Amino acid sequence: MVRFDLESLNELRCLSLSARRAGGGILAKPRTRLPAGGTELTGHRDYAPGDDYRSVDWNLAARHDELLVKQFQGEADCPTYVLLDCSRSMSLSRPSKLDVARRIVLALAYVALADSGQVSVLAFSDRIVARFGPIAQLARIAKLARFLQGLAARGERTDLAAVAEGFVRGYQRHGLAVVVSDLCDPRGFQGGLEVLRRRGYHPRVVQLCDPREGEPDTLGDTELVDVETGASWQVTMTEQHVARYRRLYAQFHDSVRSYCAGHGIACAQVPVDLPENRALLVAIGAAK
Amino acid sequence: MTTTNPKALILAALAVPVVLLYLWRVRPRRRSVATGFLWEQVFAASERRAAWWSYRHPVSLCVQLAVLGLLVLALAEPHLRPPATLALVIDNSASMSATDVQPTRLDRAKDLARGRVAVLGRDDRAAIVTIADTIHVRCALTDRLDLLEPALAGIAPTREGTRVADAVELARQLLQGEPNGRIVVLSDACFDGATELARRDDVELIAVGGLGDNAGITRLEARPSAADPLQCQVLAEVTSYASEPVACRLELELDGRPIDAVPIELDSAGRWQRVFEMTAPEGGRLAARLDRPDVFLEDNRASAGVPPCPAYEVMLVTEGDVYLEEALRASPGVRLTTADALPQAGAEGAILVLDRHVPSPLPRGPMLVVDPADPCELWQLGEPLADAVVAKQNEGLAMVADARLEGTRLSSAKRLVLTEEAESKALPIAWNAEGAAVGYAIDRPGARVVVLLGLQEGSELPLRAALPILIASALEWVAAADTATASSPEAEPLAVATSCAAESDVRVPAGLVSEARGLAPGAPGTPVWLLLAAAALLVVVAEWHLFQRRWTC
Numbered sequence: 080m081v082r083f084d085l086e087s088l089n090e091l092r093c094l095s096l097s098a099r100r101a102g103g104g105i106l107a108k109p110r111t112r113l114p115a116g117g118t119e120l121t122g123h124r125d126y127a128p129g130d131d132y133r134s135v136d137w138n139l140a141a142r143h144d145e146l147l148v149k150q151f152q153g154e155a156d157c158p159t160y161v162l163l164d165c166s167r168s169m170s171l172s173r174p175s176k177l178d179v180a181r182r183i184v185l186a187l188a189y190v191a192l193a194d195s196g197q198v199s200v201l202a203f204s205d206r207i208v209a210r211f212g213p214i215a216q217l218a219r220i221a222k223l224a225r226f227l228q229g230l231a232a233r234g235e236r237t238d239l240a241a242v243a244e245g246f247v248r249g250y251q252r253h254g255l256a257v258v259v260s261d262l263c264d265p266r267g268f269q270g271g272l273e274v275l276r277r278r279g280y281h282p283r284v285v286q287l288c289d290p291r292e293g294e295p296d297t298l299g300d301t302e303l304v305d306v307e308t309g310a311s312w313q314v315t316m317t318e319q320h321v322a323r324y325r326r327l328y329a330q331f332h333d334s335v336r337s338y339c340a341g342h343g344i345a346c347a348q349v350p351v352d353l354p355e356n357r358a359l360l361v362a363i364g365a366a367k
Numbered sequence: 368m369t370t371t372n373p374k375a376l377i378l379a380a381l382a383v384p385v386v387l388l389y390l391w392r393v394r395p396r397r398r399s400v401a402t403g404f405l406w407e408q409v410f411a412a413s414e415r416r417a418a419w420w421s422y423r424h425p426v427s428l429c430v431q432l433a434v435l436g437l438l439v440l441a442l443a444e445p446h447l448r449p450p451a452t453l454a455l456v457i458d459n460s461a462s463m464s465a466t467d468v469q470p471t472r473l474d475r476a477k478d479l480a481r482g483r484v485a486v487l488g489r490d491d492r493a494a495i496v497t498i499a500d501t502i503h504v505r506c507a508l509t510d511r512l513d514l515l516e517p518a519l520a521g522i523a524p525t526r527e528g529t530r531v532a533d534a535v536e537l538a539r540q541l542l543q544g545e546p547n548g549r550i551v552v553l554s555d556a557c558f559d560g561a562t563e564l565a566r567r568d569d570v571e572l573i574a575v576g577g578l579g580d581n582a583g584i585t586r587l588e589a590r591p592s593a594a595d596p597l598q599c600q601v602l603a604e605v606t607s608y609a610s611e612p613v614a615c616r617l618e619l620e621l622d623g624r625p626i627d628a629v630p631i632e633l634d635s636a637g638r639w640q641r642v643f644e645m646t647a648p649e650g651g652r653l654a655a656r657l658d659r660p661d662v663f664l665e666d667n668r669a670s671a672g673v674p675p676c677p678a679y680e681v682m683l684v685t686e687g688d689v690y691l692e693e694a695l696r697a698s699p700g701v702r703l704t705t706a707d708a709l710p711q712a713g714a715e716g717a718i719l720v721l722d723r724h725v726p727s728p729l730p731r732g733p734m735l736v737v738d739p740a741d742p743c744e745l746w747q748l749g750e751p752l753a754d755a756v757v758a759k760q761n762e763g764l765a766m767v768a769d770a771r772l773e774g775t776r777l778s779s780a781k782r783l784v785l786t787e788e789a790e791s792k793a794l795p796i797a798w799n800a801e802g803a804a805v806g807y808a809i810d811r812p813g814a815r816v817v818v819l820l821g822l823q824e825g826s827e828l829p830l831r832a833a834l835p836i837l838i839a840s841a842l843e844w845v846a847a848a849d850t851a852t853a854s855s856p857e858a859e860p861l862a863v864a865t866s867c868a869a870e871s872d873v874r875v876p877a878g879l880v881s882e883a884r885g886l887a888p889g890a891p892g893t894p895v896w897l898l899l900a901a902a903a904l905l906v907v908v909a910e911w912h913l914f915q916r917r918w919t920c
Binding site: 167168169171172261263264265289292295297299300301302303304305306307308310312313314320323324327328331 | 395396397398399400401402403404405406407408409410
């Protein structure tokens with residue numbers, strides 16, 4: 080249930096302020112050097128076939144008899160894309176990761192809209208299953224809340240790489256791509272983030288995790304069923320299995336952090352058992 | 368194998384719910400996970416299981432049923448064999464001293480009994496009974512070896528015969544009501560009915576010994592001679608139980624002094640008897656010995672007591688009857704004192720002989736009255752006897768057995784008329800032709816009286832040899848009721864080496880079992896049920912370790 084009432088609006092406003100104080104948090108816009116646009120001339124470079132003729136500095140060309148292109152720096156108009164994982168894995172845990180993700184997406188959208196940004200929300204599982212926006216006014220946040228409320232966990236399995244490919248094909252305008260997911264992709268989360276990064280988007284990661292997932296309490300004869308793929312394992316769980324799983328689970332979360340840190344991707348790992356306000360603060364990067 | 372508590376086996380029905388639970392076993396708990404890709408890595412790295420792991424559930428069921436079976440069997444208290452209750456009847460009669468089995472037959476029987484006792488199990492019990500002429504229960508039914516073994520060790524040989532039937536009956540009474548009771552008789556079977564006993568189903572007869580050749584003294588008896596009290600007659604009998612002729616010597620000794628030595632030749636299973644005459648007025652201990660060594664030496668010796676000639680203190684109160692006095696002095700063993708009148712103190716400790724004069728009442732004590740001239744409480748005097756010739760003597764009276772009185776003329780004497788009290792206790796010694804008694808033997812309680820008539824002057828009796836014999840017999844008869852007057856030495860029982868001559872036949876009947884049928888060893892000291900319970904516990908631990916370990920929810 081995505082609460083959207085006066086009290087929640089006030090909380091969102093406080094979040095927005097907290098995000099600003101944190102320099103934007105996870106939604107901090109990147110400073111990029113743009114071949115054109117911007118307000119500050121920072122230099123020239125040689126003309127390369129395909130460059131815009133309007134960016135050629137003709138005065139210098141007349142003087143030096145060579146083609147040089149102007150380079151400008153400044154804040155570009157950066158839309159925010161929020162990719163919300165709606166796969167079946169997000170429906171496990173109590174509270175479910177999808178419920179927490181909805182609230183996080185709503186908060187991120189509010190913060191981005193409050194910063195005069197443009198927000199689009201895309202729901203995915205093995206592919207993009209729903210879209211919302213782009214919106215640029217805060218007044219449409221309620222519509223976003225209703226959209227988020229209508230989302231349900233579905234799909235066969237999480238495929239970040241395929242989703243990222245589909246996303247970049249559909250959205251040419253580069254911006255922030257905030258992936259809100261548990262990153263439980265059998266093929267690995269790295270593929271999807273790599274696609275976003277190579278295609279010029281600025282990926283951000285909000286990983287939702289259930290601490291109980293990392294502490295299985297079942298021993299003895301057990302049947303484990305993957306909620307997305309349906310694969311099952313009938314095993315006699317031993318303490319060795321549990322210990323090994325704990326190690327792999329910790330390694331998985333460490334790998335997310337280390338990948339993001341190594342590639343300059345802002346990452347927030349949000350346990351679902353945190354109080355709602357604290358979870359939102361962690362998600363937007365205003366707290367750890 | 369049997370069980371003490373077979374009803375417990377019904378608990379095996381618990382296998383049904385065990386199997387039902389197995390068939391309806393708890394399905395593996397189903398868990399949905401989001402991190403299947405991690406679990407896949409976990410199980411891919413699992414160590415390879417043993418081939419039997421695929422069958423672990425049926426194996427677990429079999430192990431659980433095995434535990435149930437062990438516990439049910441433990442509750443049923445099985446036994447490798449049923450508890451036994453033994454009555455060990457051991458023959459310790461004289462023949463068991465035979466040495467054809469070393470050291471003796473009795474020792475061998477005790478060893479066999481020890482062997483039976485040694486294999487008694489925890490629940491077995493035994494009793495020990497010995498057979499001779501007397502039957503002893505040496506040890507009542509018990510399972511304690513510390514009581515049984517000393518009882519066996521304390522069994523000593525006797526010189527008695529064998530009463531097997533009584534001993535078997537006693538053993539049966541001991542085992543009455545006991546489960547799986549058995550009577551085991553360890554004997555040399557040298558008794559009547561041994562073969563029949565061996566055929567009985569309820570008795571196991573174990574014969575100890577073999578075909579022992581033996582010759583032994585089967586009778587040795589001594590008695591005073593009837594003709595001469597100073598003489599003694601000895602009857603000796605030697606019997607052979609050998610398969611071949613026997614040649615030996617019989618040596619006789621009296622109080623250690625050799626008396627005679629006789630060579631004896633016996634056929635196989637022959638018998639030799641002889642009566643010896645010897646003079647032994649003072650009696651003594653007669654010993655006989657065979658000089659033939661054989662397997663049974665106990666019957667090669669025999670002894671018998673020779674009674675001495677009895678001595679009597681006799682007081683004669685007479686006015687001068689020489690014949691009577693001489694007849695008394697001639698009697699063997701008589702120490703005579705004479706007196707004219709009866710002393711005031713009486714004849715304390717002596718036989719009183721009253722000649723004619725009789726006081727009234729009669730003094731206490733044994734007495735001989737000759738020709739009473741006075742009445743007393745036992746008789747009155749009647750008219751004189753017309754005919755004083757003894758026509759007939761009382762042949763049934765031992766007193767006159769050695770004296771011939773018939774035809775003897777007696778002197779005139781007055782008839783005695785016995786009182787009613789005396790008549791019931793009196794026996795006539797002899798009668799005249801008219802049927803009148805010429806003498807009485809009156810058996811007064813505690814004091815016998817013999818009355819003789821017709822010994823005065825003119826009687827032929829003093830001139831005959833019958834008088835001393837009659838006097839001696841009369842003294843012996845009156846003294847027989849008074850042990851104070853007959854100062855004979857303590858009579859030793861006439862005895863041969865064994866109290867039963869049949870014990871000299873030490874030949875074990877052929878065809879009897881010569882060795883013990885073994886008794887299966889009993890249950891070990893540790894109860895079987897305890898071992899089964901321990902095994903069940905071990906299996907439970909193993910099953911838990913293999914299948915249930917780390918089963919925590």
